[in-house]
Each structure stands twice: as structure tokens, then as C-alpha cells.
């Protein structure tokens with residue numbers, strides 16, 4: 512079952528960013544996803560399959 516990941520989602524990833532942060536915001540969805548590290552603001556690109564494997568949680572706001 513494909514995982515639903517939308518732009519604006521906040522994801523907690525298994526792999527930490529070099530800055531130590533592990534919460535990322537999805538800026539662009541597609542075959543490749545563009546994420547922004549919430550800790551340092553850096554942007555990175557990651558393949559969907561890799562991203563799906565790395566997600567350990569989501570941050571949702573009411």
C-alpha cells in the first residue's frame with residue numbers, strides 16, 4: 512500500500528540530518544521529494560522509496 516505523503520507534512524526520519532535534527536517538512540512531493548530540515552533549514556532531495564523506509568513518525572498539529 513503506497514504511503515500518502517503530502518506537501519506540508521512534517522516527518523520524523525530514522526536518519527538524522529548532519530545538524531542533529533530529524534524532523535523534516537515536505538516541500539515538494541513526487542518521484543523525488545524535497546525536504547527541509549526544521550532544525551537548520553537545509554533542503555535535501557530524497558527518492559520516495561528511500562523516504563518511505565526512513566519515516567518513523569509524523570508530527571500533526573490540531
Ligand SMILES: [Zn+2]
Nearest residue numbers: 528530548551
Ligand atoms: Zn539540519
